[in-house]
Amino acid sequence: MTQQRLYLRLPATSANLGPGFDALALALSLHLEIKATAAKTYSIYATGRNAGICGALEQNLLLHTYKSVLEANGVIPPPLALEVNNGIPLGMGCGSSAATRLAGVALAAHFGGLDWNRNQVLTEASRLEGHPDNTSACWLGGFTVACERDNEVEAISLTPRSLWQALVVMPTNPLPTPLSRKVIPTSFTRSDVVFNLQRVALLTAAFATGHGELLRTAVEDRIHQPYRVDVCPLLKKLLPISGMEDILSVTLSGAGPSVLVLVQAGVNTAAAKELVRAHAGDEKIEILECHLEMNPALCRAESISATL
Template sequence: MFVSVPATSANLGPGFDSLGLAVDLRNQVELVPSRFFAVSIKGEGENNPRLKGNNLFVSIFNEHYRRLTQKRQNFKFTFYNQIPMSRGLGSSSAVIVSAISCAHEAAGVKVSKRRILNHALVYESHPDNITPAVMGGFNAAMVEKQKVFSQQKHLPDYLKAVVVIPNKPISTAKSRTTLPKSYSKENAVFNLSHTAVTVGAFFNEDWEMLRLATQDRFHQKVRMKMLPELFAVQKMAYDNGALMSTLSGSGSTFFNMVYDQDAKMLADKFKAEFSDFEIKILGFDNDGLVVER
């Protein structure tokens, strides 16, 4: 059995803790019953021995498997990781979602994506990453009475993401401590209005509106100061036709949306200017969580 979950980019400018989308970069888990517990990691994190001994996936999997079956069972887990860790591309959400899904599959319990999403909320209190990880596409999400309510929009093939992945992480927990404790009414209204128009632009496929709509006054500039090169990344993106250019989650990755024909040109410019950073051209993922039996 294989379970795979896509990378995500959250916030998307003004949609703090509420907007996110999925990109075509996946972590996959292979799960087989075994006489002995075993963990193997290939790709991202394979050289980090702590991940084998203190594995969030295994902890969440065991919690749900025992709840569902009332018994213990050894498994061999093989992780094929493509999502960079601690770079704002939803690697933690991918772990949470895949662990919950694997536990239900191993227990033989059918479960909806919506139920998995609500289980994931226990481990990740903000729905902006976990929602596109489960549902795919672009998502606007909110939490009400410990449940996620969301609206999803498929993204067309003629759009691409050009992601700039710095060689330094930005800790989500640390970056949150740098944010203001309160916001003025003016800035709150600014973000509310820009978030509303961002959602409308995605659903109406008015991509040219996104450059204006995705401006933010809540978190981006404060977080970008932790890695000042990101200001130059954003300027280069907009100088070269990007439809939107936003910090991915809390960073350090920067997410840029472009038309398909402009993707290589922008990626080449990034590679020439930011040689220490990893540049990827990615499609968008409309499938979200996938289980292959």
């Protein structure tokens, strides 16, 4: 019989970007790729990072999202044969859960015949994720500004005028997002709120115009990073290098524990990496070099012939 196989390619993301807590995010050129076909039983062939977790049939966020979305809409989930190639580190503040939930919702919409448009997929994934920043950047690409209104996500993607390079600096151990959120206060002073509002506006303008010299000031934050340094000590070590060499900015990546370092476009990153390692001290780190992903998430259905 002929059926539609779905191919998905979703980028990693770095959210918050300093002052843009739960609002701003950036898509990065590390990807989760999935090929899915309806089958008699569930199966997953996984390669790439954290293949053991991605390939498990139990406690699998991708399958859980796929099944729960369809069941909530009164559809019996058809089993899938999945090929997963994961390039996004799990639990490191690089948007792995947002990419996985988006994939699960997209699979549900496709194989369950939900007839959802792209914004409905984005809205549902954001609802499951709990905030729209990572999901919007993952789905739309580029630098995104996102908010929720009347139970829908309104988001816009900007193509930065200057395509700066990105270094994702990862410590050894992952950090659960709930633990990172737990240390943030529930209220703030007016001066802190105004401080962040000014920098969110400046940061958005800097990305839109390519003024990299503004990033060092624009990523300053008083809402979440000062409270997260205790659970993300790498951030405290690397914040002082912002503005040194060709380094434009240093921010926590998402909820951490990774740190995002933006570097001037077109430069040799060797000096920046050396500076990062020197300030990390004895802490064991991995540095992933990538560029800003400008393309939206790819969802492509292909007709194939298969015997079930």
